[in-house]
């Protein structure tokens with residue numbers, strides 16, 4: 001057994017998967033063999049969930065049945081609304097709220113006692129978690145603003161219904177399409193840290209709610225999903241500074257700052273999702289008549305390309321996109337989780353199908369053979 005340490009598990013292959021294909025040098029990403037560029041603008045998030053969970057695109061009848069099933073699961077138990085209200089009153093961090101609510105949802109799930117690897121029960125639980133988390137997030141955001149939650153509507157698609165619950169009014173077509181595409185693009189990405197976390201949890205034969213709860217905790221950090229809100233904070237900082245984006249970013253790079261939304265463990269080139277999200281960011285800027293957030297982003301990307309080896313990742317252009325849709329900055333990462341939950345569940349289903357406990361080793365570098373001294377003799 002090799003004692004070589006692979007810090008951060010870089011490059012280590014721990015399992016086989018049929019879910020997403022990533023070529024980090026070519027900048028390619030596909031779900032189940034389909035390139036994202038071919039479907040991201042056209043397929044809905046519901047279709048992508050079907051693809052990831054079942055392996056094929058749904059037929060129109062399968063799609064209608066699945067979308068209706070998901071829509072019927074959107075509402076929350078009164079006790080969960082009460083919990084969200086309490087967390088909003090405590091001004092809880094939105095990602096911590098998502099983690100707590102996901103854990104609480106298991107108490108009200110009718111399949112809670114099913115075997116952890118029961119596929120049908122897991123698909124039912126997966127539908128419920130995926131359907132309920134947007135309701136929880138919209139209710140939380142409204143409650144902390146002093147507004148009442150807006151009940152979900154079964155006649156709306158997943159993306160449109162979330163924006164409706166968040167704002168209390170239907171989104172326009174550009175916002176609805178942009179948001180649906182963002183959900184599609186964030187749904188899966190190989191063994192990223194949060195997905196790996198979910199897999200480690202299920203590999204012990206723990207349950208799906210525990211896996212999603214672990215994953216949300218992992219997505220929250222600034223090196224992973226938390227970067228999207230940090231990107232927007234950076235753009236605001238630039239806006240509030242005396243300097244233009246070129247000058248600001250030049251100084252930040254010179255100071256050795258880690259620039260959020262740039263760099264990636266797998267991509268050595270521009271993340272292919274960034275191109276699509278950038279086009280929506282630009283489109284939203286055009287329709288609102290305020291292009292500066294997109295323009296700042298482009299200026300930063302150009303400077304990074306000239307002066308560093310770092311290219312934008314998925315979190316870079318989603319930030320200005322959500323901002324221009326009027327979404328509060330601190331729920332960008334929870335929104336990421338509304339989408340990635342689809343990928344987490346797909347990977348957990350794969351893990352259960354061919355499970356082996358995930359348990360790596362650390363090379364021990366501490367002392368050995370030290371003599372124990374009892375407390376009263378120390």
Ligand SMILES: CC(=O)SCCNC(=O)CCNC(=O)[C@H](O)C(C)(C)COP(=O)(O)OP(=O)(O)OC[C@H]1O[C@@H](n2cnc3c(N)ncnc32)[C@H](O)[C@@H]1OP(=O)(O)O
Pocket residue numbers: 008192222223224225227256257258259260261262263264265266310313314315
């Ligand atoms: C959905 C997602 O999770 S996408 C990623 C979202 N995260 C971010 O955008 C945060 C900013 N980016 C980063 O921190 C990194 O690029 C990561 C964590 C995403 C991947 O990095 P890793 O492959 O693990 O590289 P690591 O963290 O070891 O950094 C290697 C070197 O590159 C530098 N570096 C990496 N990313 C950046 C960046 N965005 N800006 C400036 N320097 C960077 C590091 O400072 C380090 O420099 P050093 O060797 O001089 O100390």
Ligand SMILES: O=C([O-])CC(=O)C(=O)O
Pocket residue numbers: 186188189190191192193264265266313314
């Ligand atoms: O794959 C990764 O490490 C991070 C990422 O881009 C994602 O999770 O979408």
